[in-house]
Amino acid sequence: MTRIFSGIKPTGHLTLGNYLGALRRWVEVDQHEADALFSVVDLHALTIDHDPARVRRLSRQAATMMLAAGLDPELCTLFVQSHVDEHTRLSYLLECTATDGELRRMIQYKEKSAPARAAGQSVRVSLLTYPALMAADILAYGTDEVPVGEDQTQHVELARDLAVRFNQRYGHTFTVPKATHPSVAARVMDLQDPTSKMGKSHESGAGIIYLLDDADVVRKKVMRAVTDSGTDVAYDRENSPGIANLLEILASCSGGNPMEPAGVYESYGALKKDTADAVVELLRPIRERYAELAADAGHVDEVVKKGAERARGMARPRVNAAYEAIGLLPG
Numbered sequence: 001m002t003r004i005f006s007g008i009k010p011t012g013h014l015t016l017g018n019y020l021g022a023l024r025r026w027v028e029v030d031q032h033e034a035d036a037l038f039s040v041v042d043l044h045a046l047t048i049d050h051d052p053a054r055v056r057r058l059s060r061q062a063a064t065m066m067l068a069a070g071l072d073p074e075l076c077t078l079f080v081q082s083h084v085d086e087h088t089r090l091s092y093l094l095e096c097t098a099t100d101g102e103l104r105r106m107i108q109y110k111e112k113s114a115p116a117r118a119a120g121q122s123v124r125v126s127l128l129t130y131p132a133l134m135a136a137d138i139l140a141y142g143t144d145e146v147p148v149g150e151d152q153t154q155h156v157e158l159a160r161d162l163a164v165r166f167n168q169r170y171g172h173t174f175t176v177p178k179a180t181h182p183s184v185a186a187r188v189m190d191l192q193d194p195t196s197k198m199g200k201s202h203e204s205g206a207g208i209i210y211l212l213d214d215a216d217v218v219r220k221k222v223m224r225a226v227t228d229s230g231t232d233v234a235y236d237r238e239n240s241p242g243i244a245n246l247l248e249i250l251a252s253c254s255g256g257n258p259m260e261p262a263g264v265y266e267s268y269g270a271l272k273k274d275t276a277d278a279v280v281e282l283l284r285p286i287r288e289r290y291a292e293l294a295a296d297a298g299h300v301d302e303v304v305k306k307g308a309e310r311a312r313g314m315a316r317p318r319v320n321a322a323y324e325a326i327g328l329l330p331g
């Protein structure tokens, strides 16, 4: 059976991008068809300035949201990354396999370190080494496939390179994984800036639809979405990114193709109204289930505790084998 690993970083409230780009497919397809592990990758939230209480709160919230969206602990393994030590144990070996040039080339590193430097702030070493930890998340489980949004492709490519290099140098230890993406909405864009992705840690939330936004807030955000000055509703990512983004969101919510509704609308307003309605309907059951689950934090804690035990059992033999292969004396 195909082994799948993917994760969500608790750096903000989960967004429509997280859902359409990743979570929905984990729920609808991956947990049914594969041996799937899904993790709240909390260690990755420590690579930038963070508030400890907020990270803890967002970690539980992310696990709750993953359950509310439909992950079923009977069908998949849901756990918190820091509860399974094998991730950090393996990460060090992969830092010893990667080069600093490789890590410096990562787009997310460049995008996140440049503004910090420009503002005279220091950059944490972990922001540079984060892809080695992400490679460890993936490789520890003998993962075949990593279902992610397009923004994560480069990191999965690095995990592939490190697996191949490690296997060549020290003997076959890791499965070489590949990234998979949804066919529509692999990159949901910010409604106020449709040339940048909808990211949960952006400071202004005006262009971001959070999964917990209520119907009125969703409607306001979609109706105020930035569009170009024309009137034609055509699917053209390059010249009309705002409209293309709305068409993708609408198609993704209703399971269609963004080209189809493009010809149907005669005004931007009508497209926005239908998109808002589709998003509201998509999120309604998730918000309702979230409210039930959030009232019982003990249940969520129990689910992730059991998930961590299962994950540990899966990761430990491979990580121990990697320690031995690289030349460390067994303890």
Ligand code: AQP
Pocket (backbone or CB within 6 Å): 006, 007, 008, 009, 010, 011, 012, 015, 017, 018, 019, 020, 021, 022, 023, 147, 148, 149, 150, 151, 152, 185, 186, 187, 188, 189, 197, 198, 199, 200, 201, 202
């Ligand atoms: N806008 C998006 N469109 C499609 N997919 C997306 N994902 C995130 N944003 C979009 C996918 O969601 C999964 C979990 O993402 P993550 O939490 O690991 O971190 P990220 O990719 O860095 O997401 P964010 O929301 O943009 O976080 P910040 O703002 O903290 O960097 C991944 O599969 C991701 O591809």
